[in-house]
Amino acid sequence: MTNHNKKIGEIAKIINGSWNNAMPEERIYTLLTDSRLLGNPNGTLFFALSGRVNGELFIPDLISKGVKNFVVSKKYPIQFSENINFIVVENVLQSLQILATNHRNLFSYPVIAICGSNGKTIVKDWLYQLLSNHFNIIRSPKSYNSQIGVPLSILQMGIENDLAIIETGISRAAEMNLLEKIIQPDWIIFTNLGSAHDDGFESREEKFKEKIQLAKQANKLFINLEISKEFKSKLPKNEIITWSKINSESNLYLEKITIKNGKTQINGIWKNLKKSIEIPFTDAASIENAVTCWLVLLDLSIKDEIISKSMLRLQGVAMRLQQLNGIYNTTIINDGYNFDLESLKIALDFLGQQQQNKVKSVILSDLPVSEKSALDYYSKLSSLLNSSKINSMIGIGNQIREYSYLFTITKNFYSTTQDFINQIKPYEFANQTILIKGQRIFEFEKISKFFEQKTHQTVLEINLNSIVHNLNYYRSQVSATTKIMVMVKAFSYGSGSYEIANLLQFHRVDYLAVAYADEGVSLRKAGITLPIMVISPDENSFDAIIENDLEPEIFSFGILEKFLQKVKDVAKLDYPIHIKIDTGMHRLGFEPKEIDELLKVLKDNKHIKLKSIFSHFAASDDEKHLEFTHHQFEEFLQSSSKLCSAFDYKIMRHMANTAGIDHLEYKNLEMVRLGIGLYGIENSKKNTGKLQTVATLKTTIAQIRTVAKGETVGYGRKGIVKEEMKIAVVKIGYADGYSRLFSNGIGKMRLNGKLAPVIGSVCMDMCMLELTDIEAKEGDEVIIFDESLDVTNLAESIGTIPYEIISTISQRVKRIYYYE
DSSP states (O other): OEEEEEEHHHHHHHTTOEEOOSSTTOEEEEEESOGGGOOOOTTEEEEOOOSSSOGGGGHHHHHHTTOOEEEEETTSOOOOBTTBEEEEESOHHHHHHHHHHHHHTTOOSOEEEEESSSOHHHHHHHHHHHHTTTOOEEEOOTTOOSTTHHHHHHTTOOTTOSEEEEEOOOSSTTHHHHHHHHHOOSEEEEOOOOSTTGGGSSSHHHHHHHHGGGGTTOSEEEEEHHHHHHTGGGOOSSEEEEEESSOTTSSEEEEEEEEETTEEEEEEEETTEEEEEEESOOSHHHHHHHHHHHHHHHHTTOOHHHHHHHHHTOOOOOOSEEEEEEGGGEEEEEOTTOOOHHHHHHHHHHHHHOOSOSEEEEEEEOOSOOHHHHHHHHHHHHHHHHHTTOOEEEEESHHHHHTGGGOOSEEEEESSHHHHHHHOOGGGGTTEEEEEEOOGGGOTHHHHHHHBOOOOSOEEEEEHHHHHHHHHHHHHTSOTTOEEEEEOHHHHHTTOSHHHHHHHHHTTOSEEEESSHHHHHHHHHTTOOSOEEESSOOGGGHHHHHHTTOEEEEOSHHHHHHHHHHHHHTTOOSEEEEEEBOSSOOSSSBOGGGHHHHHHHHTTOTTEEEEEEEOOOSSTTOGGGHHHHHHHHHHHHHHHHHHHTTSSSOOEEEOOOTTGGGSHHHHOSSEEEEOGGGGTOOOOGGGTTTSOOOEEEEEEEEEEEEEOTTOEESGGGOEEOSSOEEEEEESOOGGGTOOGGGTTTTOEEEETTEEEEBOSOOOSSOEEEEOTTOOOOTTOEEEEESSSSOHHHHHHHTTOOHHHHHHTSOTTSEEEEEEO
16 A cells, blocks of 8 residues: 555556546545555555456455545456546556656655665665664665565655665566666665575576666665676676675775674774774674665765764664564554554554454554654654544654644553553553554563563464465465365464464455364454354354354264254254265264265255365375375265255365365365465475465573583483583473473474474473583573474474474463564
8 A cells, every 4th residue: 555646537647548537536645456455445546456366356345345446457347337437457567567657757866776685674774774864765665675565665755755765676587677667776785695586597697687687777886896796797887886894995895893792893994994883783694784784874975973873773673563462351563663654554554454352552652753844744644543443542752742633533642651651551451452663762662561461481473474475375276266264273273363363364265164163252252254164063062153153064963953953943044054074084074875864854954054065185195095085085076966966056065175285186176175284384295395484483591500420300310411511491391382202302492503402301391401512591592493493393203293283382372473
């Protein structure tokens, strides 16, 4: 979503579209590319982009919500209306890019474009921090660097700005040339050349050649000297400004880098003058990113003392916002590390997705704006909060308090963060979803900690972006007409119930499935409105099922007769049910030989309606049992066809689970059931590398101690110390879901880049790690599993499956949800 201000006819002319001229006076204020992020429909123009999902499918829904302006392709069957504007173009994405190019041409102030493999977002945001006192900057929100993200970033440029910083990203050849025409950059920053997106290029040279297209018309190029030398023949003929750690020919030569006490001092030579900065980071990537920023500041002739102070105050860039459970049934969305209107829009979009609490509040600091432009910015902030349907706000800072009269929603103001913490009563925020967003100097992390549920320091981090990625991967494997049911039973395989269900609802899956009725009831209470199938209903849950519009799986005559009687008692008609057929799993379901008798019960029964018929594969992920899997599928087709043909309405069929989705014949039905694959666990060789890791389980060191030779560690004296040894006691045990089978060296955790084996028996609340050759201190982070410590290998080491590992992580382990 981005802001604009033109009449619809002007836009149609700019993008060379044919226009139905329904409402010629309609003025456009907001451009929308994602229908889910609709704020105020008035003055919104929707670009119906094609991708994994065709945006044109959402036009009827947007019209029902009040949107009246659309850009569509020639293939879209327009139904002309005097109240709806349609602009018809050859290519919707290209039309968005043309509009952005036109907008870029309105401004003459400098535009810095950033390209490279890694560090682009960090460099962009650090430059924003370092230059905000010198320029009024517009920058790309988050990682908006794609063929869609760059135009949306450019369309944010305004007359109040005097510098733009635009991030670019490409994954294949010919993309950068398009972005260069849109951005028309004055200066280029090339961060580095790594392995990201290697598969889209034939060679490292081809990748550099493509990326450097961004610089073909620019005035200056900032780059590492070693990269510029390696690809000297591919460089554009513009001014090249370089840095290097090994070559004194560079413009900025780094003489010495010293790491001490959590900081890094960098000494260099610029134009024969000695220079020095200190940064509050010690990792190699941060040092390289800081040097890149330093190079730009030196070229801008910013005074050394200003650079030194600014560099020392550099703040880590929050690449993702954080969602967690708080006290008094609050949900906390913590995005308190940077603050501007563009990043706030993204955070408010995420807040708008949350359905678990009706009341939504924001806690905001002063905006990072000058007094000269403050009135304009706080007016925009007020309008943004109103359009986002926020119930109440807290403002912290003297500047936002000064403009309190602009805000029409429920509001309170405090001078400092500590004033707020000292004066509020936390129970007043009960049952709210609260977005916390502000400048880093306001230390809003104190507010987040104030509201957090107090738990021990073992956490399961859930990457919501990875879940969306995995969902879209499986969507790409089925036809556009195939519905997707997602399994969220067992606390969504340990990942959290309503948090995952809410994300899935926002991304428009068709069905959810839970094991027991109480799981479904909890989702309904949290605002989930999707159809929900209950896999294991029992007679005692029928009232709850009907009261909450849940749909039971019917797997036997006994459960069918009892449910039929219940719906008759409450006078329900056409209540949806799902029939399960047992084709060889032999767990639940009607046998094929029972289909005729089942039909007699179901036929012409006005109280129930078959929503779907399904079965369950016993071993679809194991090629050894491929013949049996085929046999199951044929059994299902025969039985389901007999049932479907007996009714005059359409009944969905589904048999493909996560592994089954990888086989065309299994997924070629009306619906598929997505389970473990959504959570990043691959159970098919076909999709190796296509899924993203969703969960990271981590803990901390409680104590480090030295144990003498001949002593033992843990219960049962199983951990025998053969030589004097340092051990770390970490805060996870079998009550957290870390199995006792990991005892005595079977389990290994990553600590400061090295694997530390478990010594002795795993205890209920903690276990011990051997620290031979590993430097560590109390409080250090310890990784149990993540993208590199694969949960599948972890499971294999104790003879189990990934399902068991992730679904048995205790509820006392705090879940933290991240969203970029």
